[in-house]
Amino acid sequence: MAKWGEGDPRWIVEERPDATNVNNWHWTEKNACAWSQEKIKELFLNLVIEGDGVKCTVTEVEKCEGEAVANNRKGKLIFFYEWNIVLKWVADTNSDEKIEGKINIPNLSEENDVSEVDIVVTLKDSTDEGEKIKHFLHTKGKDTIRTKLKQYVSSLKEEFSKGMILPKKDSVKDNIKNITSGFNVKMQMNSVVTTNNKSPGCKISTTTIKQQQKFQCRAEEFYNVFTSVEMVQAFTKGLAKVDAKKSGKFELFGGNIQGDFVELSPTKIIQNWRCNQWPSGHYSEVILDINEKNDHTEVNLTQTGVPVSEEDSTKENWERYYWDPIKRTFGFGYFM
Structure with a gap:
């Protein structure tokens, strides 16, 4: 497991109290x-x-x-x-x-x-x-x-059971400005200065990333994690834009991750996906194959078009800022 606060600053967005308990998920x-x-x-x-x-x-x-x-x-x-x-x-x-x-x-x-x-x-x-x-x-x-x-x-x-149960539905609107995520360490985006002389017409060396994860949930529940703005904001701990339809756009982590949806179904999600620090105009293709098993859901990630220089950090950041937070936030990594 990664240590808290040691993440890639390009993926990190400052915690937002207004996105901690959106839509009464608590x-x-x-x-x-x-x-x-x-x-x-x-x-x-x-x-x-x-x-x-x-x-x-x-x-x-x-x-x-x-x-x-x-x-x-x-x-x-x-x-x-x-x-x-x-x-x-x-x-x-x-x-x-x-x-x-x-x-x-x-x-x-x-x-x-x-x-x-x-x-x-x-x-x-x-x-x-x-x-x-x-x-x-x-x-x-x-x-x-x-x-x-x-x-x-x-x-x-x-x-750590003290104070963990948050206000119910009727009091959320009144108290939401005072709600914080509960972490004592505040994540802040460090400024990243990069020099990028590449243009969309330049040839970029790319590679393919493949990962497999298992989640304790139904396939539909995992699908909702990527397509429901409330659930995206819950695991990313920040405001997000998610227009879950073909050609609909998304922005996560303060706009550091962005793209659009190519295909959407309960068993497959395809995205044009890029990190803001990649060469201007360069997108990778992310394919999430969602397979529901008897007692869990298996997700296979295939990401093509990742700049070779970004391979290791992209692999690590899928684990750190997607898989682990999804399992923790929604209890999808918790097996009874």
Whole structure:
């Protein structure tokens, strides 16, 4: 998952309070990243793990990378979190031998029950006594670690459930000017200065991008995400123009992404699509094949005509500014 605030500035538009809960959908999000990092450090730093004559102390939270988001979808609270945690530990021994190592927790996320989260214990130096301590941590010590992980998840849900349910229909119009997206970090568009000497008549080297995504929704619901201005504004967090008809135009992310619709059906959307920083007049073709399965909808993206120099950033930005926000905003990435 991408870190919040590290996106390509050409795709980012400043958060708009008037587009957060348009048309009475009532979606809100809260960024829980900074809070989570502090909470994880609070739970694990100086934690003592002991038993069977062994006593170990966590001396440092060496790594705590990832993100956490609390999401309100039409009154239903959904929490997304994904963390890679590395802890340093030292064991108390009766000898002069210093035994230390690390505890790696690479996959703490809402997709895994805490009982299924991987916990890997390693030694800095392998000795007979060290192996005994490692075995203790690997067996009984994991229970203490899992207890702390459960406390984090419980605290996250308790802390970020506060104030997530927004006003109902009758009070939205009166309060909409005071509604914010809930993120503590404000996304702002950084100015991008580019020099572009290319004209539409110049030959541009292009490539094709293909991606596949799975969404927990019906095909029609996904189709609406791209064709309903209210839903587009919800996941892009800004004003958007969407004229969902053949030759109808669209503008997203403050006009940084624009184009028009070539074909529209519940199973396929074709767009002429460009980023504002591309050579003047140059468009790619975006084809979204929407296939409803028994328990999810599979979407295949084919984008032709992408400037070669923009291939990597365009791939990343589909993930960062389309797929991930769509799953979070509407709960389409949440599997019960």
